[in-house]
Amino acid sequence: MPTKQITTQFGHSLAPEGPHTITFHVPGWDSIVAFRAGDPAILSQMRSIYPRFGPFFEARELAAAIHAKLGLSESQGVLPFVDPAAFALAGEYAFSKHRAEGQRLVRGELGFRVVDVGGVRVFVVVYPMAKMKGVIGIWQNQGYGVSTRLGAELLKSVEGMRVVEWEGVGGEGEGLEGFPEATYLPEGEAHRELRERIVGLLKRAAVGGGEGGVEAGDVFLEPTGMAAVWRLYRGLASVRKGAVVALGAIFHSSWHLFEEAEGGFKHFGDVGEGVVDRLEEYVQGEKAEGRDVSFVFLEFPSNPLLESIDLKKLRALADKYGFPLVVDDTVGSFCNVDVLPVADVLISSLTKSFSGYANVMGGSITLNPSSSHYPLFKPTFTSIFHNLLYEADATQLLHNSADYLSRSTILNRNALALATFFHSHSRAIRPSSPLTKVLYPPFLTTLPNYKAFMRPATDEFTPGYGCLLSIDFITEKAARAFYEAVRLHKSPHLGAHETLVLNFNECAWGDNKELAEYQASFGAKMDQVRISVGLEDADLLVGTVKAALEVAEAAENAEANGV
Known part of the structure; x- marks a missing residue:
C-alpha cells in the first residue's frame, strides 16, 4: 500500500506556500512544544505561521515600520489594531490578575498611539518587550490583529504615515476615552x-x-x-x-x-x-x-x-x-x-x-x-x-468557498476511511494494539446526538461527519512513535487541503500541569493525536497511517518486553 512523502522543510507551509498561508510544518513531538514556549531556535526557522499567534510577516513588517516612525526604543514593542476597543482591552488584559507574575504589567508600562496609514486609522498598543507575554493575548485570543493582506497593503503607504495627536486617558480597569474616531474598514x-x-x-x-x-x-x-x-x-x-x-x-x-x-x-x-x-x-x-x-x-x-x-x-x-x-x-x-x-x-x-x-x-x-x-x-x-x-x-x-461542498465530500470520505481503519486496528478489535480509542462520531456513544442534526442527503451533497478525528494510545511512547513516524504535515489548523497531524492537547494545555490534568479528566489527554484530513487519495492516507501504526506497535512491544 503506498504511503505519502513529505518534502516540506521545517517551518514552511504546506504547498502551495505563499505570502498569506497559515500553516507551518513543525515535525517532532517536542518541536511544537518548544514552539509553544517561544524557543528562539524554533522561531528562527519559521517561514510561515498561523497569523493569530502574533504579528508575523507582513503584519510584523507593518508593526516594525510604525515602531520606527514613532521613534520608539528597542525595549518597546507595538501591536497595531484597526479597532480602538483594543486600547481598553489591552489595559484590562495586561493588568489582570490572570497574568503571571513577571508578565503582568503595571500602570505606566502601556502606551497608546494613533496613526493614519493609507486611509486607515491604526490604534497602536505600545508595551515593554520584556513583558510581551502579558500583552500578546489580546492579539491571540480576541483575534482582532491586522491580517497579512491588510498589513501588506498598509505597508505601501507607511512612508506617508501621520501621527494623530490626542490626549488619552486610561488606567487599570478604566479603559481609555477620548481617542480619535475610528475609520474601521470598508465593506465591498x-x-x-x-x-x-x-x-x-x-x-x-x-x-x-x-x-x-x-x-x-x-x-x-x-x-x-x-x-x-x-x-x-x-x-x-x-x-x-x-x-x-x-x-x-x-x-x-x-x-x-x-x-x-x-x-x-x-x-x-x-x-x-x-x-x-x-x-x-x-x-x-x-x-x-x-x-x-x-x-x-x-x-x-x-x-x-x-x-x-x-x-x-x-x-x-x-x-x-x-x-x-x-x-x-x-x-x-x-x-x-x-x-x-x-x-x-x-x-x-x-x-x-x-x-x-x-x-x-x-x-x-x-x-x-x-x-x-x-x-x-x-x-x-x-x-x-x-x-x-x-x-x-x-x-x-x-x-x-466556491467548491466547499465538493471538497467537503472528499473530507468526509477521507476522515471516515481513516477512522474506520483505526477502529479496525484498535483494542476494541485487536487486544494487542497500542491504539485504544478512535474519537470520531460514528465510533462514539454520542453518535445519536450528532445524527439528530445531520442534514438530509440531496442530489447535490450527502452529509458526513467532518474532517477531524483523534486517536488515543495505550502509552505516550506509542503515541510519540506514531507521531514521529507518520509521513504527514505536523501543524495546528484543521480543514486544509492536505492532511495535518498534531499533538493538539500537549500543544494547547501542556504548559499548565493543573489545567492539563483537568482536560485529561474528560478525555483530552496529553498523548492524544489529532488528525485533520485533507483532499488526498483515501488509500494513500490509509497506507500512510498504517505504516506509522506498525512503528507504534513495535515501540510498544519493545517497551512491554523491556527493550
Whole structure:
C-alpha cells in the first residue's frame, strides 16, 4: 500500500506556500512544544505561521515600520489594531490578575498611539518587550490583529504615515476615552456575497424543513473565528450579566477568553448522559443566589474529542430557564450539521473547511430570527458591529468557498476511511494494539446526538461527519512513535487541503500541569493525536497511517518486553 512523502522543510507551509498561508510544518513531538514556549531556535526557522499567534510577516513588517516612525526604543514593542476597543482591552488584559507574575504589567508600562496609514486609522498598543507575554493575548485570543493582506497593503503607504495627536486617558480597569474616531474598514461586494453564501448554506437541506427566515443581515463577518467568539462575548455580556458556561471540550483560545469573563466561568467536561441534569442543578443554584447565566457555549461536535451533546434536551433546558444557547459548528461544518433549530446564536470559523485552502482567516456570527432572544440580540450586535474583515480577505474567502461542498465530500470520505481503519486496528478489535480509542462520531456513544442534526442527503451533497478525528494510545511512547513516524504535515489548523497531524492537547494545555490534568479528566489527554484530513487519495492516507501504526506497535512491544 503506498504511503505519502513529505518534502516540506521545517517551518514552511504546506504547498502551495505563499505570502498569506497559515500553516507551518513543525515535525517532532517536542518541536511544537518548544514552539509553544517561544524557543528562539524554533522561531528562527519559521517561514510561515498561523497569523493569530502574533504579528508575523507582513503584519510584523507593518508593526516594525510604525515602531520606527514613532521613534520608539528597542525595549518597546507595538501591536497595531484597526479597532480602538483594543486600547481598553489591552489595559484590562495586561493588568489582570490572570497574568503571571513577571508578565503582568503595571500602570505606566502601556502606551497608546494613533496613526493614519493609507486611509486607515491604526490604534497602536505600545508595551515593554520584556513583558510581551502579558500583552500578546489580546492579539491571540480576541483575534482582532491586522491580517497579512491588510498589513501588506498598509505597508505601501507607511512612508506617508501621520501621527494623530490626542490626549488619552486610561488606567487599570478604566479603559481609555477620548481617542480619535475610528475609520474601521470598508465593506465591498465580497462581504455581501459571502453573507449570502453562508445564508444559502444554512438554508440548504435544513433539518426540520426551514431556517426560520435567517437572512444576510443576521450574519456578522469577523476577521477570525476567535474575533467572532470575542464579539459574541462582548455583545451578550453587555445585555446579560452572569457566568459564561461551556460544555465539553472547547478550543483553547475560547477557554482562555471565557475564563476571564467578568461574570465568571463554569465548565462541564463530560457531555455524556447526565450533563444536562448537572447543568440544571448549577443554573438553579445560581438563581437561588440571585445570579443568572449569561449564555451557554459548546462546540458541535467538540474539538478534539468529537463528542456531541444532546442538543434537544439542552434546548428544552434553555427554554425552561431562559438562557441563550450558543453553538460553534466549525468542526461539524455548515454542510453536515444544522444546529439552527436549537441555537440562539451560531458561531463559525470560516478559516477552516469553509475556506479549505489555508491561506485566509475569517469568522461569522449568525443570529437566529426564530430565537426568543433575537429582538434583543439583533439591535445589540448591530450597534457594536464595525467591519474589521479586510476586503481582500473577504474576496479570498469567497473564492475558496466556491467548491466547499465538493471538497467537503472528499473530507468526509477521507476522515471516515481513516477512522474506520483505526477502529479496525484498535483494542476494541485487536487486544494487542497500542491504539485504544478512535474519537470520531460514528465510533462514539454520542453518535445519536450528532445524527439528530445531520442534514438530509440531496442530489447535490450527502452529509458526513467532518474532517477531524483523534486517536488515543495505550502509552505516550506509542503515541510519540506514531507521531514521529507518520509521513504527514505536523501543524495546528484543521480543514486544509492536505492532511495535518498534531499533538493538539500537549500543544494547547501542556504548559499548565493543573489545567492539563483537568482536560485529561474528560478525555483530552496529553498523548492524544489529532488528525485533520485533507483532499488526498483515501488509500494513500490509509497506507500512510498504517505504516506509522506498525512503528507504534513495535515501540510498544519493545517497551512491554523491556527493550
